[in-house]
Amino acid sequence: MRDPYTVLGVSRTASEAEIKKAFRTLAKENHPDTNANNPKAAERFKEANAAYEMLSDKEKRGQYDRGEIGADGQPINPFAGGFGRDAGGGFGRGGAGGGPGAGAGRGGFDFAQGADDLFAELFGGRSPFGTGRGGFRTEVRGPDVAYRLTVPFVEAVRLTPQRVTLRSGQTIEIKLPAGLESGKQMRLSGKGEPGPGGPGDAIVTIEIGPHRLFTRDGDDIRLTMPLRLDEAVLGAKVRLPTPEGDVTFTVPAGTTSGKMFRLKGRGFRRLDATRGDMLVTVMIDIPPDHAALKAFAENFIDGREIRAGFEA
The missing domain is CATH 2.60.260.20 (Urease metallochaperone UreE, N-terminal domain)
Structure with a gap:
């Protein structure tokens, strides 16, 4: 156990208020609730707790300052200053009968409860390192x-x-x-x-969860919408589903299969309060074995070179 004054970073003449302030700072910095994955912080927290328990108790502080007990609370000379071995094998003031003193059991040291009020003030409850025979008893929270x-x-x-x-x-x-x-x-x-x-x-x-129509792309939502040939050629107003209800969507005349349209602000909500978009890709559905369409296509000539430069 280190010198409690060194642990708290105060002088031996420090007032009660200075000791309390120093402990408050160390407790906040090293509290287990905010340092769950830092075992060194837990050790510093326990050490600060022990130092505060020692120095906030006037009787124990006096005994420590006079050299009667060490930093661990154990008597340096068990027979000095009226200490005697009690029936349980520990040391109590006043001989064999024992009494309130540094030891509370065989080789153990019970810290006083003086820090409980301060922990209630700081963290809304008792210290996570309570007191118990033989040293610290960890009062941990239940599992997540x-x-x-x-x-x-x-x-x-x-x-x-x-x-x-x-x-x-x-x-x-x-x-x-x-x-x-x-x-x-x-x-x-x-x-x-x-x-x-x-x-x-x-x-x-x-x-x-997945959806049968919508897929997510970052903060955007993608939807593939089928179109009839006449709707694509002539243009049309169609019902378009969105996660927040159907809307009427205008398909421009001459729309080609694979063309993508963007509906602003129909996607997922971002942290900055903006929203992604909805990206709608149209696919023209050609009916099979449609006699009139076949007759039209047989007499329709499109002279454009749409695959010019398409070679690998």
């Missing part, structure tokens, strides 16, 4: 629970709220965010499994 949610394509475009049934049986409604895509994870705070330090979270992974 993973869920997968398949959102229908049209509802993903519309950002329709979804309902999720949790393992506990509770059903909750979640709002879909802009920028939604397959693989995006949403964290539902406190909806995981219970634990000594509070419940974990529910982690919902979004999967956007």
